[in-house]
Amino acid sequence: MGLFSVLGIGTRGLSASQLGMDVTGQNISNADVEGYSRKRLNITPDYRYDGSYGQMGFGVEVVNIERIRNVYIDEQIRRQNREVGYYEEIDHTLERVENVFIEPEDTGLQSYLDEFFNSWQNLTKYPDDVAARTMTKTNAEILVDVFHNLSGELRDIRETRNDEIKQRVGKVNELSKEIFNLNLEIAHVEIGDQNANDSRDRRDRLLKELSKLIDIQTTENERGQVTVTTMGNIIVSPVDSQELEISTKTTKRADGTSFAEVSVRFSDSNRIYEPSGGQLKGLFESRDTIVPEYQQKLDKIARTIVEKVNEIHISGYNLHGYSGINFFDPSLTGASDIDVSASILQDVQNIAAAGDAEEKNGNDRINTTFGASPVQLYDRPPGDPSRQRIRNVMSGSVVVTNGASGVVLRPDVDYHVDYTLGQIQLLNAVHDGADLDVEFKYRTGTYAGPGDNSNAIAIAQLREKLVMEPDAHGRNTATLNQFYGSYIGQLGLNRNEATSHLETRNYLIRQFETHQDSIAGVSLDEEMAELIKYQHTYQASARLISTAERMLDVLMNM
Incomplete structure (x- = not known):
């Protein structure tokens, strides 16, 4: 080995040390960047065959720059992220429903129900008094408005969730397209046995984001490209990406208003997409199951009030001695359209307080x-x-x-x-x-005459009557207030359950991410040690080159 070989060894040592310092600097700079995987310089001894001495060291050779990351942990994080996305939407929906019903005691539905029946109780004392009758009509109108407002707020929640489905589908398509482009970039870089470390980091972050939206499964081919499937359908492959499409169906509600309900399809097969996880599943379940369930219970209360009050009222007599008058409009029995009958609105003397x-x-x-x-x-x-x-x-x-x-x-x-x-x-x-x-x-x-109050008493007593929740034998088991209280109690339990599931899944993700950070995260102490090491090797390589130069000078001056 000659002096020129020593110069070559020193030069390769300088290059390797310089590259090591670059990698270390990159790690230090990105220590706080979410999703960044620390890089490691892989080097190996270089050698050549010498006729006199056999294999001899020829300095150092840089193999590659490797990304340190556990892909199995990433898979577990994506699996839990799917559940987090789902429970986030369920919890958010139940929170909004709670905000609709959980109001101060004097402004909630139960309070207005009590005021309605209190006015009938007051009417029993003054059955022929116009002021008492007017108060009964007014409290009925207020109760009707409360039902309308509650139903409208539930409808708004459902429409908001419906609109959010379209937004999430747009985000899924955006992420799918970007993952496909990164597939192309990674395959291009790694075709020469190099590692597309930053592109892989970026793709992993996008896959994590996508897993929160929908349930996905991933496989990677030998070129480093991932195939992403959901519900058995490919949405990202090495050659293209498939978009999800929105279709809209306009339906009529019971109150005559229209609702543009969206559904999702795969663009290539036109098959309906029903997500099994992620935020999209939570949004569909919120729109199609959770909100309608509470709307139906609210409708049930409104319908029971209309039917039971009318049943008694129609058999009573107004101040003119006529019977057969409905207090509520019998054709409008939902919470969204319940209304006081025209006869009562036009003349409070038509209130049938007498029996x-x-x-x-x-x-x-x-x-x-x-x-x-x-x-x-x-x-x-x-x-x-x-x-x-x-x-x-x-x-x-x-x-x-x-x-x-x-x-x-x-x-x-x-x-x-x-x-x-x-x-x-x-x-x-x-x-x-x-x-x-x-x-x-x-x-x-x-x-019985205008001073009779027997019908008003019967309606006032409806508050304490078992009029809801029939058992297997058809016997009612709950009053209006008991049914409403149970309804609100179940809402609270459902919210607590969703919140508990969400906290559990978030805890599991934090555990997995902590484990991943211990592997892929940047330790500044370790990087400082690496920096010192490369600094010394750089100085040593420079000293080697300097020594070889002086030896060459001696030879040249002989």
Whole structure:
């Protein structure tokens, strides 16, 4: 080995030390950058064969710059990140629903329900007082507005979640495209046995971000390119990326308003995409399950109030002695459209606070022959040509029996009664031409007078009646307040469960990231030690070159 070989060894030593200092400086500069993986300079002894001495050292050779990272831990982080994304959206939705219902005691639905029934209780004291009646109507209108507002806020949550689905799909497509471009970049760099360290770091960060949006699986080929699939469909491959597409379907709500519901499809197959994890799953579940569930419960309360109040009110009497008046509009039973009936809004004297002074039961039977056409029946006593009219019917029933066979006909299967026209029509041809017995049973009452409060008492007592949550036998098991309280309690439990799941998943991610940081993270102490090492090797290589130069000078001056 000659002096020129020594110069070569020194030069390669300088280059390796300089490169080592560059790598160390890069590590130090990015010590606080999230997702950065520390780099390591891999070097190996260089050698050549000498005819006299065999293999001899020829300095140092740089193999590559390696990225230090555990890909298995990255996979575990992405798996937990999928769950974090899902529970974040569920927790956020339940938090918003809680904000709708969990209000100060004097402004919540339960408070307005109490005020509504309190006004009926007050009406029992002053049944013919216009001011008391006006207060009853006003509290009913306030309760109606509360239902409308609550339903509207739930609708807004659902529409917001629906819009966020479109935003998340756009982000998925953006990330997929960028991951595909990084695939191309990595394959281009690593074709020459080099490492695309920074591009891989960038791609890992994007994969982590994507895993929070949707459930993904990844595989890497020999060229370093990843294939990303979700629900068995490829969205990123070494050759292209597939976009998710939004389709919109406009539907009508019960209150007549429209809703543009979005769904997601794979662009290449047009198949519907139903995510199994990530934020998109949480958004779909929020929109299609969670919010509608609470909307249905709110509708159930509104419908029960309409039906139960009307059921009692219609049998009572207004100040003019008329019955059959609905307090709420019977055609509007949802929380979004519940309303006080026009009769009550126009005149508070139509509020039926009075009940019956006397109740009577009746029972009439008519025998006639039926054919295919409807038959109109009049109940006339024998020899009396006048029609008999029954007024103030509180309840009643019709029973039709085949006189020959004794078979009781089934309503709306064998026959139909039109109470408005007073007609009975035979539906089952089996009974054509038969003599049928038509038995009427009815219960009537009479007006007790404007000072009576029995109907107002009955409506006020609805507050304590079991009117909701029927058991297996059809018996109601809860009052309105009990049902609402249970409803709010379950909402709190669901929120706590979602929050607990979210905290658990975040804890697991922190554990995995701590482990990954111990491997891939930059330790400034270690980097300072590396810096000192490369500084000394650089100085030593420079001294070697300087010594070789002086020896060459001696030779040249001989």
